[in-house]
Amino acid sequence: MTRKAQVLCVLLLSPAVLLAQGAPALKSGEQVYRETCVVCHGPGLANAPRPGDRQVWGKLMAEGQAVLTAHGWVGVRAMPPKGGRSDLSLEEFARALAWMVRGSGGNWQDPDARMLDSIRTEERKRIEQLRKGAKG
Numbered sequence: 001m002t003r004k005a006q007v008l009c010v011l012l013l014s015p016a017v018l019l020a021q022g023a024p025a026l027k028s029g030e031q032v033y034r035e036t037c038v039v040c041h042g043p044g045l046a047n048a049p050r051p052g053d054r055q056v057w058g059k060l061m062a063e064g065q066a067v068l069t070a071h072g073w074v075g076v077r078a079m080p081p082k083g084g085r086s087d088l089s090l091e092e093f094a095r096a097l098a099w100m101v102r103g104s105g106g107n108w109q110d111p112d113a114r115m116l117d118s119i120r121t122e123e124r125k126r127i128e129q130l131r132k133g134a135k136g
Contacts, residue, residue: 020116027092029099029110037096038083039084046078049100065101065115069106069120074130094119 031053033041033113040048049056054134075081082088083096091111098108111119 008089026089026095029092029095029097032092032096034086034100036083036088040079041100048079049104051100051103055103057101057106059100061104061106065094065098065111066118066122067110069097069119070126072097072122073119074126090119091116132136 012061027035040046041050044050049060051057063071072079073082082093094116095112098110101108109115
């Protein structure tokens with residue numbers, strides 16, 4: 001390969017390499033659980049539902065994936081918004097919740113674009129409910 005061809009290849013490949021390096025990979029649900037959620041959900045602190053507790057998770061699953069995820073994302077009961085981890089993406093948070101549900105007898109899948117849209121819709125509703133509650 002000539003020097004000119006080598007330079008051309010480097011120039012053509014550089015944007016792809018930079019893009020691949022610039023976008024961090026999303027964490028799996030299990031990874032997020034082990035890095036974050038396990039602190040409270042593992043021992044059941046402040047009544048956090050423990051993975052594997054089919055009875056408790058069964059009631060929560062009945063709320064639906066979008067609703068339960070949105071409420072957890074915004075913060076619910078003793079759980080802080082985003083599980084207390086501000087650098088977590090909504091998709092990663094949703095993956096962790098889906099992982100806990102699957103380990104508790106449910107069959108929730110990791111969220112796709114459609115589910116993420118539904119979660120965002122429920123998030124807006126929940127924030128509005130909380131605002132109205134704070135005023136009233």
